[in-house]
Each structure stands twice: as structure tokens, then as C-alpha cells.
Amino acid sequence: MSEEAMSCVQTARGPLVSSESPSADQPQAQPQEVQMEVARVGKEAPDFEASAYHEGGFKNVKLSDYRGQWVVVCFYPGDFTFV
């Protein structure tokens, strides 16, 4: 069993400013989460990393992994709610 599946809720991280971090387990000091630049249309989307559920398994997802594709990110208030 991967350690990721065993641990509790992992907080999301962002903005990720450095070039690359190889493994994505505990938040390290290295990708600095500097000052809050709020996302703006027409500007680069702030990179982030989050734990995710996908087709039966858990994994970490980083926005920059999808560079080269169109990406749609949909926020919503909560699972098990109505709309």
C-alpha cells in the first residue's frame, strides 16, 4: 500500500513557483508558496498540486503536468450537495 493511501487528508499546495519537484509527498520548503497572486484571465494560471481521487485510485495532481493540453478546472462547494 502506498504511504499516500494511508495518510490522512493532505492539504493542497500552491502557488508552486519553482521549476520542478520530483516526488510529491510532504510539503517541502522548496516550492515556495510565496505571496498570493490571484488568478487572472489572460495571465498564467497559478500552478498548484492537490491529492485526488481518479478512477478507483488516489494520486497527486499538479496543474503543470497538463501543460500542452487544454484544461478545464471546475470548483464546486461540496460533495453530496444538491446542484
Added chain:
Amino acid sequence: MEFLSISTDSRFTHKIWEAEELSKMVEGGIPYPMLSDAGGKIGRLYGVYDEAGGVDIRGRFIIDPDGIIQAMEVLTPPVGRNVSELVRQLQAFQLVRKTKGAEATPSGWRPGTPTLKVGPDLVGKVWTVWKPDMVY
């Protein structure tokens, strides 16, 4: 293209919600990653985190292959999104990107309706190629 959903719920809750409800709503279940914004950090980054409620409100961002945000739409929780509009916008942005900006999509555009070939010749002449009743 990739689709990512994200809420402040944990990945564990996503798993159960998908199994208990979403997979019954959608044939084959949910094919895209469901992200966990525990702590609301990403929501704050994207300007959609509601501090009082501790949840992300209904924001949707279209990001192009270069990582640039091309569109966003934010709604308060009670009103759901219109996926047809999302698809239409995606198609429009993809068309514009493909033509490297030579063409733009006017108001009401959908696939099959005319685009605008932008340039100095069109200044003051848009009415000759586009009118609202062509698309609305």
C-alpha cells in the same frame, strides 16, 4: 483536453460520492480526476474560496496549452453551470488559437456560424458580415 474537478472535500469523500451517487447519474462513472482542495488554498489562489463557509464556490476556468487562463465563470452555489456554454467557449478558444488570432468568434458564435477575420479592413464594417439575428 483534461478536466479537473475540485472542492474542499477530501479524496476519500470524493471516492465515496462517486461510488454512491455520481456513478448512478453518469454512465460509466466519473472519468476525470476529482481534486481535494483541503484547506482552501487553491480556491484562494483562484479567488473562489469563501472564507465564511470554508468552501470553494462555483468557479470554472479554461486554461490553454500554454497555461494561460482564457476564461473564467464564477457563480454562487445555488445555480449550476451550463456545460453547453463551456463546450462552446472551448471550441471558440480552440478555433482562435488554431488560426493564431487571425479569426475571432463574434457574440453568439457556435460551430458553423461565421467568424470574423480581424484586421484594419473590418473596422466599421463588422455590420457587413455579422448581425445579431444571424445567431440569436
